[in-house]
Amino acid sequence: MSRLALVTGATGFVGSHLVEHLTEEGWRLRALVRPTSDTALLERHGVERVVGDLADPAAVARAADGAEVVYHLAAVTAAPSEDAYLRANAEGTEAVVRGVLAAPARPRRVVYLSSYAACGPMVDGRARRADETPHPLTGYGRSKLEGEHRIGSLRESGVETVTVRAPAVYGPRDRALLSYFRLVRLGIAPSPGGGERMLHLIFAPDLARALARAADAPPGTYAVAEPVEHSMTGLAGAIARSMGRRPLRVPLPPALVRAAAAVTEEIGSRLGKTPAFNREKAEEMLARGWVCDLQGSEMLLPPSEATPLEEGVARTTRWYRTNGWL
Numbered sequence: 001m002s003r004l005a006l007v008t009g010a011t012g013f014v015g016s017h018l019v020e021h022l023t024e025e026g027w028r029l030r031a032l033v034r035p036t037s038d039t040a041l042l043e044r045h046g047v048e049r050v051v052g053d054l055a056d057p058a059a060v061a062r063a064a065d066g067a068e069v070v071y072h073l074a075a076v077t078a079a080p081s082e083d084a085y086l087r088a089n090a091e092g093t094e095a096v097v098r099g100v101l102a103a104p105a106r107p108r109r110v111v112y113l114s115s116y117a118a119c120g121p122m123v124d125g126r127a128r129r130a131d132e133t134p135h136p137l138t139g140y141g142r143s144k145l146e147g148e149h150r151i152g153s154l155r156e157s158g159v160e161t162v163t164v165r166a167p168a169v170y171g172p173r174d175r176a177l178l179s180y181f182r183l184v185r186l187g188i189a190p191s192p193g194g195g196e197r198m199l200h201l202i203f204a205p206d207l208a209r210a211l212a213r214a215a216d217a218p219p220g221t222y223a224v225a226e227p228v229e230h231s232m233t234g235l236a237g238a239i240a241r242s243m244g245r246r247p248l249r250v251p252l253p254p255a256l257v258r259a260a261a262a263v264t265e266e267i268g269s270r271l272g273k274t275p276a277f278n279r280e281k282a283e284e285m286l287a288r289g290w291v292c293d294l295q296g297s298e299m300l301l302p303p304s305e306a307t308p309l310e311e312g313v314a315r316t317t318r319w320y321r322t323n324g325w326l
Contacts, residue, residue, distance in 0.1 A: 004028045005215070006063050006107070008054065008096065009073030010047065011037045013173050014113065014166075014207060018071060019045055021208040032063045032074075054092035060099025064107055069215045072096050072151070073113045075144070077176075078274045078281070080265075082139030089143035093150045101157055109160040111214045112151040116167045116223065117141030121287035122198070130223065130293040137287060138280040148221070155219075162214040163221040164207075164300065167290055171204030171312065172319035176276065178326075181239055181317065185326060189236040189247040192257055197232045198289040200225035202301075203312035210300035217299045223292040226306040238309050242317040243326075257282050 005022060009015040010031035022029055023045045030048040033039055039049055052059025054074060064070055076088035093112070100107055119128050120135035128134075136142045148163050155161055170177050183190060202210075202225045210224045233249075240247050252260075261282035268275040284290075307315075320326040 002026050002028045003069070003215075004030065004067045005069045005071055006030045006032065006067040007047075007071045007073060008032050008060075009075065009113075010042060011039060012073065013171075013175070014169060014204060014211075015073045016041050016173055017171065017204045017208040018073065018211050019047060021205065021212055023047075025212060030063055030067060032060060054088075054095045057095045057098040057102060060096055061102040061104075064100050064103040066103075066105040067107045068109070070096065070100055070107045070110045071113070071211060072110060073211075075113070075147075077140065078276050078278060079140070080269070080274050082142065085139045085143035086146065089140070090146035090150060093147035097150055097154055100154065100159060107159065109162065109215065109219075110151055110154055111162045111164065111211060112147065113211065114148050114163050114165045114221075115141065115144045116165055116200070116290050116292050117284065118145040118148055118165060119223070119292060121284075122289035122291050125288070127291040127293050130221070130295055137283055140280055160219045162217060162219055164211060164214055165221065165223040165292065166207055167200040167202055167223075167225045167292065169202055169204050169207055171316050174204065174316065177316075178320065180236075181243075181320060181326060184236065184239045184245055184247050185243050187245060187247045189240065189249045191232060191236065191249055191251050192285050193251045193253045197287070198229045198291050199232070199235075200228075200291050200294075201230055201235070201309060201312075202226055203307040203315075206301055206305070206307050206312075209305065210297075213300045220296070222297050222300055223294055224297045224301050225292070225294060226309065226312075227294055227297075227303045228306075228309070229289075229291050230309055235309070235313075238313040239317070241310070242314045254286050257286060 050063040079085045261279045264275040265278045
């Protein structure tokens with residue numbers, strides 16, 4: 001009999017890639033979805049749907065019942081306040097913990113998708129080691145770290161846990177970097193000032209494969225990424241080459257980046273919306289770098305399987321164009 005997994009956040013960017021990969025591997029899938037969620041992709045892949053949300057541990061318990069593995073991907077990446085981040089990412093994770101423990105047939109393992117934001121940016125010009133105390137820079141990072149702690153509490157009840165810390169994720173269906181692709185297409189490549197910044201990146205299908213392997217990897221916390229440190233300039237160059245453009249590089253002074261973020265927040269507040277680019281995202285953008293210790297990550301993503309940036313960006317651009325996003 002095929003294995004059964006519950007996926008929260010299955011209708012999101014990373015979740016959609018995980019659904020595609022797990023169904024290709026023969027898993028049976030169940031998803032916890034809101035009544036208003038777009039479930040077209042889930043329907044195409046034959047995913048069972050349980051209507052509910054993370055504010056209702058009873059709904060989580062129904063969804064988790066009989067699943068071998070729970071993949072907790074649902075999260076908020078832009079919120080108006082730290083309290084809002086904590087409600088969504090920490091308290092929402094607590095609801096998953098309570099639901100898993102209440103499930104009549106308890107899952108064997110929970111895989112939690114966390115973020116480099118939980119451990120914090122580079123320190124002293126080097127990657128932050130796995131054994132160093134995390135120092136999240138933002139409310140989002142602190143909420144994801146708190147989520148890690150909540151998931152970790154399951155071990156006391158005999159449920160295995162794996163935490164996967166991901167860097168910036170890009171690929172087909174990604175909206176976070178889409179605006180940058182559009183600017184480069186127009187011949188503009190904005191670059192935050194104050195020196196070159198280094199970062200790890202991961203192509204969404206690669207992250208899906210890593211998450212799938214987390215179902216059977218030794219319990220623990222893993223940072224995953226293409227094992228290459230890229231510069232912001234290098235990322236912009238890869239995007240430009242994928243579209244045959246030679247954009248004008250436009251340095252942005254840190255003060256201007258912060259001011260622009262404050263303006264978008266104010267506009268969003270007046271419109272009753274939370275913009276994707278806010279003051280927290282500005283601070284993350286201006287950090288010295290987002291490179292993490294990849295020790296042990298080969299169990300989830302062997303270096304030979306990691307998609308090189310140039311290839312991943314080219315595939316992303318093709319998808320954007322094919323689907324009318326560019």
